[in-house]
Amino acid sequence: MAAQNATHAPDHAPDAVRAADSVRDREIAAEQTHLDSVYRRLEEKIHEAEFLMDDAAKRGQVGTPGALAERDAQVFQAGVHLHRLNSEYEDFLFGRIDLLLGKDGKKGPDGAYTSVEPAEGAIVDNRAAIAETLHIGRLGVLDADYAPLVIDWRAPAAAPFYRATPVAPGRVVRRRVIRSKGRQVLGVEDDLMRPEVTATLDGEELPAIGDGALMAALGRARSHTMRDIVASIQAEQDLVIRAPAASVTEVEGGPGTGKTAVALHRAAYLLYQDRRRYAGGILIVSPTPLLVAYTEGVLPSLGEEGQVAIRALGSLVDGAEATAYDPPAVSRIKGSARMQKLLRKAARGALELGTAPDRLRVVAFGGRLELDADALHGIRQSALGGTAPVNLLRPRARRLILDALWTQSGAARRYTDPELAAEVRQGFDEDIATEPEFQEFLDAWWPELAPRGVLAAMADERLLSRWARRLLNPREVRRLARSLQRLGDRGNGPLSVHDVALLDELQLILGAPMRPARPREADPLDQLTGLEELTTFADRSSSGRGRRERLEEERTDYAHVIVDEAQDLTPMQWRMVGRRGRHATWTVVGDPAQSSWSDPDEAALARDEALGTRPRRRFTLTVNYRNPAEIADLAAKVLALAMPGMRSPDAVRSTGLTPRFAVAAADGAADAELARATAAEAARLLGEVDGTVGVVVAMNRREQARRWLAGLGDRVVALGSLEAKGLEYDATLVVSPAEIADESPAGLRVLYVALTRATQQLTVLSTGRDEPDAAGVPDLLRD
Numbered sequence: 001m002a003a004q005n006a007t008h009a010p011d012h013a014p015d016a017v018r019a020a021d022s023v024r025d026r027e028i029a030a031e032q033t034h035l036d037s038v039y040r041r042l043e044e045k046i047h048e049a050e051f052l053m054d055d056a057a058k059r060g061q062v063g064t065p066g067a068l069a070e071r072d073a074q075v076f077q078a079g080v081h082l083h084r085l086n087s088e089y090e091d092f093l094f095g096r097i098d099l100l101l102g103k104d105g106k107k108g109p110d111g112a113y114t115s116v117e118p119a120e121g122a123i124v125d126n127r128a129a130i131a132e133t134l135h136i137g138r139l140g141v142l143d144a145d146y147a148p149l150v151i152d153w154r155a156p157a158a159a160p161f162y163r164a165t166p167v168a169p170g171r172v173v174r175r176r177v178i179r180s181k182g183r184q185v186l187g188v189e190d191d192l193m194r195p196e197v198t199a200t201l202d203g204e205e206l207p208a209i210g211d212g213a214l215m216a217a218l219g220r221a222r223s224h225t226m227r228d229i230v231a232s233i234q235a236e237q238d239l240v241i242r243a244p245a246a247s248v249t250e251v252e253g254g255p256g257t258g259k260t261a262v263a264l265h266r267a268a269y270l271l272y273q274d275r276r277r278y279a280g281g282i283l284i285v286s287p288t289p290l291l292v293a294y295t296e297g298v299l300p301s302l303g304e305e306g307q308v309a310i311r312a313l314g315s316l317v318d319g320a321e322a323t324a325y326d327p328p329a330v331s332r333i334k335g336s337a338r339m340q341k342l343l344r345k346a347a348r349g350a351l352e353l354g355t356a357p358d359r360l361r362v363v364a365f366g367g368r369l370e371l372d373a374d375a376l377h378g379i380r381q382s383a384l385g386g387t388a389p390v391n392l393l394r395p396r397a398r399r400l401i402l403d404a405l406w407t408q409s410g411a412a413r414r415y416t417d418p419e420l421a422a423e424v425r426q427g428f429d430e431d432i433a434t435e436p437e438f439q440e441f442l443d444a445w446w447p448e449l450a451p452r453g454v455l456a457a458m459a460d461e462r463l464l465s466r467w468a469r470r471l472l473n474p475r476e477v478r479r480l481a482r483s484l485q486r487l488g489d490r491g492n493g494p495l496s497v498h499d500v501a502l503l504d505e506l507q508l509i510l511g512a513p514m515r516p517a518r519p520r521e522a523d524p525l526d527q528l529t530g531l532e533e534l535t536t537f538a539d540r541s542s543s544g545r546g547r548r549e550r551l552e553e554e555r556t557d558y559a560h561v562i563v564d565e566a567q568d569l570t571p572m573q574w575r576m577v578g579r580r581g582r583h584a585t586w587t588v589v590g591d592p593a594q595s596s597w598s599d600p601d602e603a604a605l606a607r608d609e610a611l612g613t614r615p616r617r618r619f620t621l622t623v624n625y626r627n628p629a630e631i632a633d634l635a636a637k638v639l640a641l642a643m644p645g646m647r648s649p650d651a652v653r654s655t656g657l658t659p660r661f662a663v664a665a666a667d668g669a670a671d672a673e674l675a676r677a678t679a680a681e682a683a684r685l686l687g688e689v690d691g692t693v694g695v696v697v698a699m700n701r702r703e704q705a706r707r708w709l710a711g712l713g714d715r716v717v718a719l720g721s722l723e724a725k726g727l728e729y730d731a732t733l734v735v736s737p738a739e740i741a742d743e744s745p746a747g748l749r750v751l752y753v754a755l756t757r758a759t760q761q762l763t764v765l766s767t768g769r770d771e772p773d774a775a776g777v778p779d780l781l782r783d
């Protein structure tokens, strides 16, 4: 059966074309037959599962725990398939490899021959017979005899699908990507790994169809959400995805080399490979909420979501959500490692802001006792000498006050018998400490501090300059204080992404106040101990969402932490992220050339501290899959200015479409003219691409740019330069490179990011400030 929308040659087409089409149709029909049998098998499994569920419901909880567990596991398996099928994934089955006989010809547990090299004599005179064909998909499916109908893409047997290249083909003769929608096969794309070999399958020659899957995938229009790359992962990427999760895996690569895609697929791989270990959760840290929104559909499409939390840096602390933006000069201060010390001083200093009277008077043994301001100050200082968090030092301070009062009472001298003295002392303490006045004094003198409250206190420039002595210069103090005024008196105002890392640090410095433990909700899954898959299923399915959200809320320590765009983490952010993976293994993904942080050395130091002395394994990705060469070459000019000597990755394709240069009023660009030109250029790009258009402006023009583009529809998005990080669009309009470059000391690297967002077309719009030449090319982009 041929797919309905497979393209057919018209009747007048030459014979050769028609013949090729009939081969294509035949191959599509063969894959359709296979897919039909996969679906038949899945339906059988679903019926089995439904029967089992029914049966289980009738019989109730009878049987041995082992038998119940086994039955539940079967129900789970079928449930997973049912869930997948109902989700109508476009390409449940997406790949196939045709293999020569392996060296030892032994089959592994998944039914595939284990050897990676062809057996002696598998190829004779450049002729070979295919020994084995494996189909690869998003989940594994076995037939009734336990032979694999589809192999999970993460299984070891599927690795050759990704790893084989014409240079190192191993046993793979042909790699095929199958395109399907729902239950229908739409097309196939083949790559021959040994083009010189004439291979046969069941006596018939193996045909090759199409131009390969990668190019087809790269040419597709982009939407506002990222797609998985499971059908076209490249060999160097596969090495990273499947790298053993020991200690720290570091991945570097230029723009578009697939770092984010690889990080997401790696999370799915690790879960598949060792679900029990990663039940502790995988955290993916992303720089912006926009990138989280862009990428969060990928893991569900790979069948994984429950155990993975994707969080933006500004949402890592529960109850805090960054919505405000700090200008570069302020973020440099807030992100710097100096803040650690400053926050400690501020937390301690904030204790003095309470409304406590400057002396404490109590009555004991019928007399008055009094501690004056100096005595109280001395007690506070010695209590703060402890290492515990400030809020947790309060009991110590209370004890020191009671000690001082006891000494003052002279009772210690009167009771020489230690036992009696201890008894009297206990009564003394109780008498004083239960007095409401004493408790009120203590509450005011050693108030329970909240992180937001301390940040708000730092908005007072006078206080801040006291706390920041020898840490910040007066200009920095003024900047920081002004920025924190945004939080208001009680600290409830909007937070920036950098404030969130400060809150996290303060939480550590202050310590969680003691609270009665919250009773945990009873969870039916807790009873199913030992059945990791069942837990997984509950998390995978949408009914597990409530539980997952709870897990995310409660969890502050993960089994694996993946940091995307790691080059941008400030020292304070590294400390925040590091605290979430104290016992974790790590995957750290980034590109120094795209760093928007002005002091990379300081950040590298903080990164080393967060990752500790764990051994590291390094990988480099070298091919740019996003930008056509025409765009990558232009961006490379900025890279040469930003980081001389740094090599940009090779673009995998070229489109023949060179970037366009436009100018908005050469004499200085009034905003109205810039608005008009931006809207016009964006509209032009919308007409030229089917998918999305990103308009990148300097951060302080974000709101303006949104207004300029109003009415152009939702295919176009306005972005501040820092928001563009990690995202991509079919076409990008970069407005005033000079403005972006001048925004901060890292401005050139930020501009490099902006110029590398387009998958098809790029327009650069200059203003007078860009000093464009006669052809409109701005100074920064000229040779």
Ligand SMILES: Nc1ncnc2c1ncn2[C@@H]1O[C@H](COP(=O)(O)OP(=O)(O)OP(=O)(O)O)[C@@H](O)[C@H]1O
Pocket (backbone or CB within 6 Å): 214, 217, 218, 227, 228, 229, 232, 233, 234, 237, 253, 254, 255, 256, 257, 258, 259, 260, 261, 262, 591, 594, 625, 626, 725, 726, 727, 728, 756
């Ligand atoms: N093997 C592949 N097959 C198909 N598409 C791919 C492949 N590798 C990467 N891509 C695509 O290339 C684009 C860039 O990938 P990704 O965003 O992961 O790169 P990146 O290295 O994180 O880029 P940047 O550093 O610029 O943010 C994405 O659209 C991704 O889907």
